[in-house]
Amino acid sequence: MQHDVLVGRGDVEKELITRLTDNEEEKSLCVISLVSEEALGKTALARNVYNRVDIRQHFQCRAWLHVAKDFTYKDLLLAIIKQIPICGVLADVELMSEHQLIGWYLHQSCLARVSTPFTVAANGSRVILTTRNSKVASEVDPWGHPLKLMRLSDEESCELFLKVVNEANHDNLNNFKVGIVRICRSLPPTIVLLGGLFSSIQPNDEWSGVTDHLSQYLGDDDQSVDLLTIVALSYHELPYVLKPCFLCLTLFPKAYEISTRRLLQLWIAEGFIQISTTTATSVLELEDLAKAYLEELVSTNMIEIATWKEHGSPKTCRMSSFLYNVFLPKDEDIGFLQIHHCNSHVHESNQIIRRLADHYVGVKSTLESHTQHLCSYVSFKAQKQGTSNREVGTLLNTIISKRRSRGIFLMKVLDLEGVYKPLLPEKLS
Known part of the structure; x- marks a missing residue:
């Protein structure tokens, strides 16, 4: 979910920022957990706060980590070290053992008398942890008070949907907002995906077709449509030329910020960029079309831009962790x-x-x-x-x-x- 469409998280964001920066009295390490069993935008909120200018200025060093199940402890140390802007040349760090890495990390960061890179003495260090498991949060910090994300209200759901679709004629959207709220049941990822789907089709008739189709999946108790159903529909509605381009993102590690240059070159080399012409096609034409493919995928909210270059073009992009978890097993099952x-x-x-x-x-x-x-x-x-x-x-x-x-x-x-x-x-x- 894009950071600029966060809605209904103002109070939680404010509390998170306060806990991060209020370290005048609390100098020891604090772990701040964002917890929700459902997909409610924990990572989007954490990433938005992590990238704020005031947070970047407050902390001398920052590191963003996705800890996979098969991550080794050494992988974790390397991932942290490589994101820390310290003095000196980081030569042959990969050749170090875990013990050497810890010692080097502690020495360079002046973290003596501790046994792990997260246990920092008296310098106001903070860790934001996002998890669906409340037990994980309590084990990491038994004395902490996790921030629990709640579902959006109906009004907040409509506000988020309007921002995502960015439809000039809000009268069209108002005709569908009741159905949209029933389908999404206030889950931000569902709203974002459905908004991306609506952005790619024509208003009124086609929108009615989508809402009618999804309404069939509402249970007798009027529960929200399962997120997987909307994911499947969003993928089904992609133009056929975009589907292999989208699936290619699962080649990259989960939560990986993918260089758009690298991704576009991969698409071109694979032959996924198709130009209907009988004349010779230049590399520049292929690159321009590949960029157009990327823009179209971004408009559907199936992928998002992570960072931008100075002149405003996309630098890196990523697939959400949820979509990665859905599509990677499918890609492997079909032999893609x-x-x-x-x-x-x-x-x-x-x-x-x-x-x-x-x-x-x-x-x-x-x-x-x-x-x-x-x-x-x-x-x-x-x-x-x-x-x-x-x-x-x-x-x-x-x-x-x-x-x-x-x-x-x-x-x-x-x-x-x-x-x-x-x-x-x-x-x-």
Whole structure:
């Protein structure tokens, strides 16, 4: 959910800012938990506060982390260290052990006499934790008082929907607001997605069709339409040329800020950018159309812009964590892509793998069965430790040798951005 469409969170935001900055008397570490079992925009609120100018000025160092289930402790330390603007060159930090990382972190940050990077003595450090599990919040800070997000009121739901749709003729929207409130039942992610869907279709007749269709999913107790139903409809309504572009975002790690430059190049290399012309197409034309694809996806609220360049163009984008959780399993089930996670176990499978992404692990886990039809490989392993540079070459040599007998070698995408000095086969270098 975009930070500029937060509605009905003023009191919680104000309280969160107060707890973050009121450290004149409380100098020890404080954990502030945002809790709600439902998808109510916890991450959007936290991100909005995290990026505020006054918060950036108040704290000398900030770090934003998504802690995945398969994250190792060392991954966590590296993620923190790489976001801290400290003096000195951070040389070969990936080669350090966990013990060395903790020692280096404590030394550089003057955090002596503590055993973990979060336990900071007397300097007013703060941690914002977003979770659906209230037990997690109580275990992290048994004496704290979590901030609990509530559903929006009917008036706030309508206000948010109007902001998302940005329809000049509000009379059109007023005719549908009762149905919209019943369908969304005051859940911000649902409102944002439905608003994006309405933005992409014509008012009145098509809007009526959507509300009538979704109203069929209201239960006898008039509960809200399940968010997954609206997600499925939003994806179904995407133009066919945009669907593979959208699915490609799950190649990237969850909550990852994706460089738009990198994403557009990936779409072009995959052949997803389609221009109906019989004449030669320039790279510039493909890039312009790819940018238009991105703008259209953003307008549907299926993805969002994370950061902007100085001149106003998108710098990075991301898929919401909720949508990532929905679409990644589906992408893997249909064979659109395969992800290797940290500490994951890869098993032999008869499924054809065409796109493969390695998250935090080396390609040594790549099985022979995964290379026979592989046309795209993306790596996110930037660590120097280990042999990731040689493993890339081993993977490519395996692919070449297996396909040499067939006389073809088709590899559309080889994205090694951030991989430390990969050793490539001579035929590719």
